[in-house]
Amino acid sequence: MNGPIMRLFGVALLMFLALVGATSWWTIVKADELNNDHSRENTRALVRSLKIQRGTIRAADGSIIARSVKDEHGLYRRLYPQGARFGHPVGYSFVGRGQTEFEAARNDALMGKEDAIRTTFDELLGRRPRGHEVRTALDPQAQQVALDGIARAGDSGAAVALDPRTGAVKVMASWPGYDPDDIRDESKLKAFNRDETHKPLVNRAVQFGYAPGSTFKVVTAAAALDSGRFTPQSTVDGDSGQKFSGVALANDFNQDFGQVDLTTALVKSINTAWANVGVALGKPTMKRYMERFGFDRKPQITDYPRDAMSVSAVVPTPPGHPVPPTSRYVDLGRLSIGQGGLDATPLQMAQVAAAVANGGRLMKPHITSKILDHDGRTIETVDPEPQATVMRPSTATALKDMMVGVVQRGTGTQAQIPGIQVAGKTGTAETEFGDKINNVWFIGFAPADHPRVAVAVTVKGVQGFGGDFAAPIARDIMQELLKR
Amino acid sequence: MSARNREFLALIPAALLVTAGFAAVFLSREDLVGGLSGRNEVSDVSVTYGAIFLGLCIAAHLVLRLTLRNADPYLFPLAALLACFGLVEIYRIDASLARQQAEWFVFGLVLFSATILLLRRDYRVLERYRYLIVLGGIGLLLLPRLFAPVNGAYLAIRVGSLSVQPAEFAKIAMVVFLASYLRDTRQLLVTAGRRVMGVTIPPIKHFGPMLVIWGATMLLLFFIRDIGSSVMFFGAFLAMLYIATSRVSFVVVGLVLFGAGAWLVAGHVGHISDRIDAWQDPFNWTLYNKPGGSAQLAQSLFAQADGGVLGQGFGQAVLDISGLVQGNCTSLVNCSMLPAPHTDFIYAVIVNELGLVGAAALLCVYLLIVQRGFKIALLARDSFSKLLAAGLTSVFALQVFVIVGGVTKLIPLTGVTLPFVSYGGSSVMANFVLLALLLLVSDRARRDVEPR
Numbered sequence: 055m056n057g058p059i060m061r062l063f064g065v066a067l068l069m070f071l072a073l074v075g076a077t078s079w080w081t082i083v084k085a086d087e088l089n090n091d092h093s094r095e096n097t098r099a100l101v102r103s104l105k106i107q108r109g110t111i112r113a114a115d116g117s118i119i120a121r122s123v124k125d126e127h128g129l130y131r132r133l134y135p136q137g138a139r140f141g142h143p144v145g146y147s148f149v150g151r152g153q154t155e156f157e158a159a160r161n162d163a164l165m166g167k168e169d170a171i172r173t174t175f176d177e178l179l180g181r182r183p184r185g186h187e188v189r190t191a192l193d194p195q196a197q198q199v200a201l202d203g204i205a206r207a208g209d210s211g212a213a214v215a216l217d218p219r220t221g222a223v224k225v226m227a228s229w230p231g232y233d234p235d236d237i238r239d240e241s242k243l244k245a246f247n248r249d250e251t252h253k254p255l256v257n258r259a260v261q262f263g264y265a266p267g268s269t270f271k272v273v274t275a276a277a278a279l280d281s282g283r284f285t286p287q288s289t290v291d292g293d294s295g296q297k298f299s300g301v302a303l304a305n306d307f308n309q310d311f312g313q314v315d316l317t318t319a320l321v322k323s324i325n326t327a328w329a330n331v332g333v334a335l336g337k338p339t340m341k342r343y344m345e346r347f348g349f350d351r352k353p354q355i356t357d358y359p360r361d362a363m364s365v366s367a368v369v370p371t372p373p374g375h376p377v378p379p380t381s382r383y384v385d386l387g388r389l390s391i392g393q394g395g396l397d398a399t400p401l402q403m404a405q406v407a408a409a410v411a412n413g414g415r416l417m418k419p420h421i422t423s424k425i426l427d428h429d430g431r432t433i434e435t436v437d438p439e440p441q442a443t444v445m446r447p448s449t450a451t452a453l454k455d456m457m458v459g460v461v462q463r464g465t466g467t468q469a470q471i472p473g474i475q476v477a478g479k480t481g482t483a484e485t486e487f488g489d490k491i492n493n494v495w496f497i498g499f500a501p502a503d504h505p506r507v508a509v510a511v512t513v514k515g516v517q518g519f520g521g522d523f524a525a526p527i528a529r530d531i532m533q534e535l536l537k538r
Numbered sequence: 539m540s541a542r543n544r545e546f547l548a549l550i551p552a553a554l555l556v557t558a559g560f561a562a563v564f565l566s567r568e569d570l571v572g573g574l575s576g577r578n579e580v581s582d583v584s585v586t587y588g589a590i591f592l593g594l595c596i597a598a599h600l601v602l603r604l605t606l607r608n609a610d611p612y613l614f615p616l617a618a619l620l621a622c623f624g625l626v627e628i629y630r631i632d633a634s635l636a637r638q639q640a641e642w643f644v645f646g647l648v649l650f651s652a653t654i655l656l657l658r659r660d661y662r663v664l665e666r667y668r669y670l671i672v673l674g675g676i677g678l679l680l681l682p683r684l685f686a687p688v689n690g691a692y693l694a695i696r697v698g699s700l701s702v703q704p705a706e707f708a709k710i711a712m713v714v715f716l717a718s719y720l721r722d723t724r725q726l727l728v729t730a731g732r733r734v735m736g737v738t739i740p741p742i743k744h745f746g747p748m749l750v751i752w753g754a755t756m757l758l759l760f761f762i763r764d765i766g767s768s769v770m771f772f773g774a775f776l777a778m779l780y781i782a783t784s785r786v787s788f789v790v791v792g793l794v795l796f797g798a799g800a801w802l803v804a805g806h807v808g809h810i811s812d813r814i815d816a817w818q819d820p821f822n823w824t825l826y827n828k829p830g831g832s833a834q835l836a837q838s839l840f841a842q843a844d845g846g847v848l849g850q851g852f853g854q855a856v857l858d859i860s861g862l863v864q865g866n867c868t869s870l871v872n873c874s875m876l877p878a879p880h881t882d883f884i885y886a887v888i889v890n891e892l893g894l895v896g897a898a899a900l901l902c903v904y905l906l907i908v909q910r911g912f913k914i915a916l917l918a919r920d921s922f923s924k925l926l927a928a929g930l931t932s933v934f935a936l937q938v939f940v941i942v943g944g945v946t947k948l949i950p951l952t953g954v955t956l957p958f959v960s961y962g963g964s965s966v967m968a969n970f971v972l973l974a975l976l977l978l979v980s981d982r983a984r985r986d987v988e989p990r
Contacts, residue, residue, distance in 0.1 A: 055781055055782070055784075055921065055924050055925075056916050057784065058780050058781045058784050059781055059912055059915050059916055059924070059928055060912075060916070062777055062780065062781065062912065062928065062932065063908070063909065063912040066905070066908050066912070066931075066932075066935045067905070069935065069939050070901050070904070070905045070908075070935075070938075070939075072943070072948060073901055073938075073939065073942045073943060073946065073948065074894075074897075074898050074901055076942075076943065076946035076947065076948040077842065077889060077894055077897050077898070077942075077946050078894055079946075080839050080842040080843050080889075080946060080947075081842050081843060081845055081846050081847060081889060081893060081894040081897075082846070082847060082894065084839075084843060085843040085844075085846050086843075087843075088839060088840050088843035088844075089840075089843050089844060092821070092840070095823075095826065095833075095836060095837075095840070096837075096840040096844075097856075097875070098840060098841070098844045098856040098875070099844075101856045102850075102856055
């Protein structure tokens with residue numbers, strides 16, 4: 055009888071192996087699928103994430119932008135003490151709503167799992183992961199100045215301020231905005247989503263493209279000087295009414311300037327002069343410089359969700375979709391003055407100013423400055439990373455001088471700051487909504503000789519010019535940031 | 539070292555595990571969702587539990603030392619290990635249930651000692667009462683039929699707040715009867731038959747009772763509507779038949795008969811066909827949302843996936859969702875994401891918290907018990923003892939297979955307990971009796987092998 059007993063034990067062995075095999079199937083092979091693909095039936099990951107204290111997000115001055123507190127059930131809930139000020143670009147993180155904007159982009163660090171090895175080690179030790187603190191370069195005072203300025207000036211708008219030397223984002227304001235704490239309220243969230251006139255959930259700084267108008271002349275000027283085809287003293291025809299692509303182009307107030315040098319053309323923002331420059335440079339040269347500035351692709355910002363950003367590009371009608379600047383649909387003369395279907399985000403235009411400010415070296419924009427663990431140890435510092443070399447330093451210097459002229463004696467005098475030299479460029483684009491309802495712009499940087507701030511401001515629905523409405527906001531933002 | 543000293547030493551790790559386990563549960567408690575939040579109860583309860591547990595085990599060990607000096611030294615510590623592991627896991631699920639389980643544990647040990655004391659001279663007296671025993675066993679099985687079904691099956695009797703599962707005891711009665719019956723008839727089953735196409739067909743006179751048992755199993759399946767118990771009973775029967783006759787052909791015929799019968803019955807009992815549908819496609823959301831559908835199985839698999847290789851850690855499985863639903867949860871068991879986390883699905887909770895690694899370790903402990911059981915059967919010197927030990931071991935192994943296989947979707951899910959680990963008085967007590975019988979056989983088998 056012993057033979058069958060031994061064989062029976064063999065059978066038992068096989069059966070237990072089958073049990074281990076079945077368990078392995080669900081814990082290894084199928085684990086990811088079961089954990090991730092059935093969020094309605096399997097709420098374990100959600101409940102567990104609620105038990106992890108999500109990291110705090112802080113502004114540059116150390117003030118709290120977002121933090122998590124425990125409720126009576128022991129679950130954590132997100133609070134936004136600064137309200138609507140940082141609704142953009144920080145976004146929100148709530149159960150059933152998910153994460154948006156910066157909260158989404160930095161989700162791993164905020165949940166304390168940015169480092170796979172460290173996480174595995176903690177798991178082995180049975181340590182409950184804790185979220186890391188994320189420090190940003192965002193400046194609450196300057197952000198507020200930007201929001202208040204836009205709110206006073208027009209219907210909607212956005213402002214972006216960068217440190218041109220590092221690419222750190224100091225201001226990213228979009229108005230109208232929203233208070234992230236309101237997102238938890240189902241009815242308020244629905245109202246936000248329905249509000250087609252204000253679109254409070256859209257971050258206009260990165261998501262909306264606006265015709266950059268005359269601020270784009272800085273790009274054309276950079277291409278003109280850096281290609282060696284022009285100098286600031288080169289002269290072009292600045293008369294109003296010249297035809298480009300068969301259609302007459304007017305200067306402001308239909309003013310004729312005759313042969314005019316490029317510095318004057320920029321200071322007085324002469325449309326026909328710059329259209330002539332652009333046509334002389336040709337589409338391939340314009341394309342090359344636009345790409346160096348960052349046009350025609352998603353912004354290179356590393357800590358903001360790519361899906362929530364728009365590409366700055368030419369969208370002529372026809373064909374009604376983005377095309378490369380070399381496309382046959384492009385009206386090169388109008389493109390060169392920021393029209394002809396060109397759409398640029400405020401972030402992109404801030405990068406144009408930053409590239410000139412930083413001697414032609416464009417830095418990748420980033421919101422995070424560093425990441426700390428809950429004991430306050432720095433685990434990651436975000437180092438400045440170059441995005442592109444846009445132009446030679448000599449070109450940048452020459453262009454800066456021209457932009458200083460704009461603020462000293464041209465269209466941008468309202469951007470002057472007492473005791474500090476400011477370089478800039480205004481822009482005014484007429485929108486499709488009736489007469490004199492303009493989209494106004496100002497891009498610039500300061501102090502001109504050692505720039506610490508580069509800024510772009512756009513306001514929509516303004517009866518007036520960029521120099522009168524956008525420049526003062528840019529000035530206030532720069533002035534606020536230069537205090538530090 | 540003598541067998542009993544080895545046994546004593548082996549109990550110490552079990553006691554340490556209880557202490558460590560309770561400490562771990564206390565440490566993680568502050569993070570539990572729901573009713574327990576806010577309080578941070580790190581107390582000396584863990585040590586108390588450990589000490590009481592060690593005391594109980596030592597008492598049982600003394601009984602063994604006095605009565606069965608030669609019995610296998612590893613069986614009892616292995617069972618104690620499982621029991622203490624179960625106790626910690628149940629405590630983690632619901633503290634009040636753990637207190638009851640600890641009481642059942644005491645009763646179990648009393649029954650364990652009583653069985654040993656009663657049968658220590660010669661357990662083979664059981665043979666004399668085999669028909670009484672089998673009638674009692676069948677009676678126990680059919681008893682729940684007089685009461686209302688629980689989850690569609692007639693497995694338990696509710697007496698007040700107590701729930702008794704007679705099948706747990708019936709399985710022992712069944713094995714005792716079969717061991718005795720097969721000892722008498724095994725020679726006849728093999729030799730007296732005619733050979734037809736290479737298969738020995740035993741005379742109907744002797745094979746008749748076997749068919750009766752098959753019929754009884756089918757009736758059982760039909761009456762108590764429980765595949766798990768039927769598989770356990772019939773599987774143990776086939777294992778014992780195989781040991782008694784060494785005929786694989788009998789086993790094959792048995793399996794075919796069982797398969798055909800089960801297929802027939804499954805088609806006619808809604809409860810069983812529901813279970814099979816759920817088993818085939820637990821992630822079909824129509825089935826998932828049906829009452830008695832696949833939600834249980836799907837949640838069990840979710841829990842295991844959540845555990846992964848290393849598990850979430852003691853006390854870290856998400857069982858309670860009261861914090862999210864904001865409903866009125868009286869206890870963790872009622873508001874659980876996983877149904878019956880303390881009984882049928884305790885294996886899923888273990889995988890969730892200790893991962894594949896912990897579950898494999900648990901299965902290893904079971905396998906070691908099974909190995910000891912078959913070893914005892916090998917060492918036993920008479921047919922009845924061999925059949926009894928092998929039968930008890932088989933039914934034990936099958937019970938583990940049925941519930942773990944069900945929870946891991948290897949076979950259709952049925953509610954039997956995970957021996958020694960699941961919450962449940964009947965299960966704990968019956969399994970201690972089973973253990974006592976194995977030790978009795980072992981003591982007799984090793985009596986003259988090991989010097990005194």
